[in-house]
Amino acid sequence: MSSRHRRIAMEGLALNFMTFQRDVLCTILSKLPAKEAVRTSVLSSDWRCTWTACPRLSFGADDISKNVKGKPQRTQMFIDHVNAVLTKHSGRALDQLEIKFIFETKLVDYLNNWIRFAMSAHTKSLAFDLAPPSNFPEYGDHYRFPFEQFTDNKSVSCLACLQLSFVRFEPPPTSFIGFPNLRKLHLHVVKTTRQDLESVLCSCVNLEWLSLLRCHLKDEMKVVRRPLSHLRYLHVVYCDITKIEFDAPNLSTFVYDGPYRPITLHHATKLENVRFWFRGAVFQHATASLLNGLPDVQNLTLQLGTQRLESRWTLNSPRVFSHLRHAQILLIIHREDSDKILYLVSFLRVAPFIERLEVHFHGLYTLWFATDGPSRQEIPPCEDKYVNLKDMRVTGFKGARGQAEFLMHAVENAPAIEAVTVYTAQRLTDAWDPEEPTPRLDSAALDMVRGPLLKRLPPNAKFSLI
Known part of the structure; x- marks a missing residue:
């Protein structure tokens, strides 16, 4: 053309x-x-x-021509580009302002000015997605977040979403009015203290969604001074902390990924979904901690890495999961614990109203047909049966005595059971490390439980061995 x-x-x-x-x-x-x-x-x-007139502005390193060589030149061009666009938007309202760039001290005054502009433009969503000057978040100092610029009630009240990365919190000044209408807060690699974090979060009286990723307090993550009454979603991942304690009466979803730590949620009676990945935990200790801190959870996914099992049938706790209906337990069984699998009964004892149970095993080759461990006849008698258990699913079944005995115990004490499914495939790890098919072993393992389970299942129950 x-x-x-x-x-x-x-x-x-x-x-x-x-x-x-x-x-x-x-x-x-x-x-x-x-x-x-x-x-x-x-x-x-x-x-x-x-x-x-565009109400959504997003600036990033990709806005700078790749022909511009040298870090100082690229940084200056980024500054000039952002300033030029914001000047054209002067006097206009903004729905969103996003800054995504590698942080360096030269940017501090400009970042402060851009926050000032965002507040004057009554911005609804503000994202400062700053990256550390190297691949290691510990390198260099973080950008100090200027709480002193959040003093005008009219402009601050417009802010509904805030995303901050590689910033540090210092004690807010007395003139800081908080974030009265903030609904969503995402903190990534934020440097702060327990007291300053609690002070900031308590100022977010209408917060509904909170995510903390790699925020290393090296202390308790504690927010109890004022309840987060509107918080629905809490996400804590890879944070160096010693304890989690929140007062969040309307929390419905909680996700945690990190080392095993005590967790307490006060008044969380509406907690529907919890997904935990504990590292370095004893199974019974982790279960007891959840029972004490989150007794009202309805749906639980508990994945344990480098965990151990103890040889005890009960948790020595008067509490039970009174609202728990669905549980997924994902376990990596070590060679030393192949004789302790049946002690998973300690979980069932504190989940009397459970309706659906999934147990996903991953074990070494030595787990195949392991014969060590107690029999179900050694389990202390208990009057309460699992009267609500209707659906049970086990994956990673290798014919180990503990696995077979656990299955038999559950079915024998579940009069309302409607479906039992047993897989030899390891759902926990096969997605990224598929195990080679072993048809002969798979068939032999399933044959171990086929007859005994059929004898104990109700006539109309669905039974699948895969």
């Missing part, structure tokens, strides 16, 4: 776009990165400033 034909086509395209309603244009432009939105100004003279 000749240059003349291209120019005519572009003018026709611009003419067609100009027939759109202004709010439609704003919606279209809001889907574009800031750099691409600015480029629309060349479509026609009428479009020269149309892009400034």
Whole structure:
């Protein structure tokens, strides 16, 4: 196509776009990165400033031409680019402002100015996704978050979503009014103390969603001074902490991934879904901790890495999971613990109302047909049966005595059981480390429990061996 034909086509395209309603244009432009939105100004003279109506601005390292060499030059070009675009947006409201760049001290004053601009523009969503100056988050100092700029109630009240990465919290000044309408807060590699974090979170009186990733307090993560009454979702991953304690009466979902630590949620009577991945825990200790800290959970996924099992049938706790209906337990069975599998009964004893139970095993080759361990006849008698248990699923079944005895015990004490499924495949690890098929061993393992389970299952129960 000749240059003349291209120019005519572009003018026709611009003419067609100009027939759109202004709010439609704003919606279209809001889907574009800031750099691409600015480029629309060349479509026609009428479009020269149309892009400034875009309410969502996102700036990142990709906005800088790859032809620009040298870190200082790229940083200065990024600063100039952001300042130029924000100047064009002066006096306009913003829905979103996102800054994504490698942090260095040269940026401090500019970052402060951009926050000031965001507050004056009544921004609803603010993201400072800063990266450390190397691959190691411990290297260099973090950007000090300027709480002193959050003093105007009208502008701060517009902020509903805040995402911060590689920043540090210092004690907020007395003029800081908090984040009264903040609904969502994501903190990544934030340097802070227990007291300062609690002070900030307690100022978010309407917070509904909270995520903390790699925030190393080396202390308790504790928010009890004021209840987070609206918090629905809590996500704590890879944080160096000694304990978690929250007062969140309306919390419904809690996700934790990290070393085994004591966890307490006060008044969390509406807790529906909990997913924990504990590292370095004794199974009975982890279960007892959850029982004491989260007794009202309804659906539990508990994955334990480098865990151990103890030879005890009970948790020595007067409490039970009174609302637990569905549990998934994912276990890596070490060679030394192949004789302790049956002690998983200690979990069933504190989950009397459970309806669906999944146990996913992963074990070494030595787990095949392991004969060590107690029999179910050695389990201390208990009057309470698992009267609500209807569905049971076991994966990674290798014909070990403990696995077979655990299955038999559960079925014998579940009068309402409707479905039992046993897989030899290891669901826990086969997704990324598939085990070689062993048809002969698989068949022999399933034959061990086929007959005994069929004798004990109700006539109408569904029974699958895979």
